[in-house]
Amino acid sequence: EAQVTQNPRYLITVTGKKLTVTCSQNMNHEYMSWYRQDPGLGLRQIYYSMNVEVTDKGDVPEGYKVSRKEKRNFPLILESPSPNQTSLYFCASSPSQGMTQYFGPGTRLLVL
């Protein structure tokens, strides 16, 4: 089944404790992206990747890192999480930029 998977789905952590949210797609898509969604707001792009080893900042990259070492995986790293990073995070992939994005199920993160 074609899909985007994210792990974990729910995470409670404390300020400053490094964490990684994994994202994987099995559709051989070139484009992948991370978004955060806060109540009442749309999705805000954190980072995106047009292809392997190519990443770029979205609208809200501060406090996040990403890497794209292989086509299928695009992990999101929070080196030192803070409470303002409490949010719902979505990973998405697309055959190429500008085309239909397929979203993962989301990861709910709470930073205490």
Next chain:
Amino acid sequence: GQSLEQPSEVTAVEGAIVQINCTYQTSGFYGLSWYQQHDGGAPTFLSYNGLDGLEETGRFSSFLSRSDSYGYLLLQELQMKDSASYFCAVNTNAGKSTFGDGTTLTVKP
């Protein structure tokens, strides 16, 4: 940067037609997409316009006017299950994707 405006709420009755407008400001425009999101769920793709005009997919249609930086999503024969949030998103040729804040559609019997 990019910015988008869409109404925050729309209410309609079952069987009706509703139009959700989206105006945007961006540089390097590549295309305008529409997504649906039910409470707590992942956004799902509805429609995409890269060129001016109307795109039709079943009960959903989307329109784009690049000269007016304007698009809309048209939902026909509304059903209760269409109650959800709808987002327009502008894509740039650099790969960035910016979403509007969403329109909450409530369909009443």
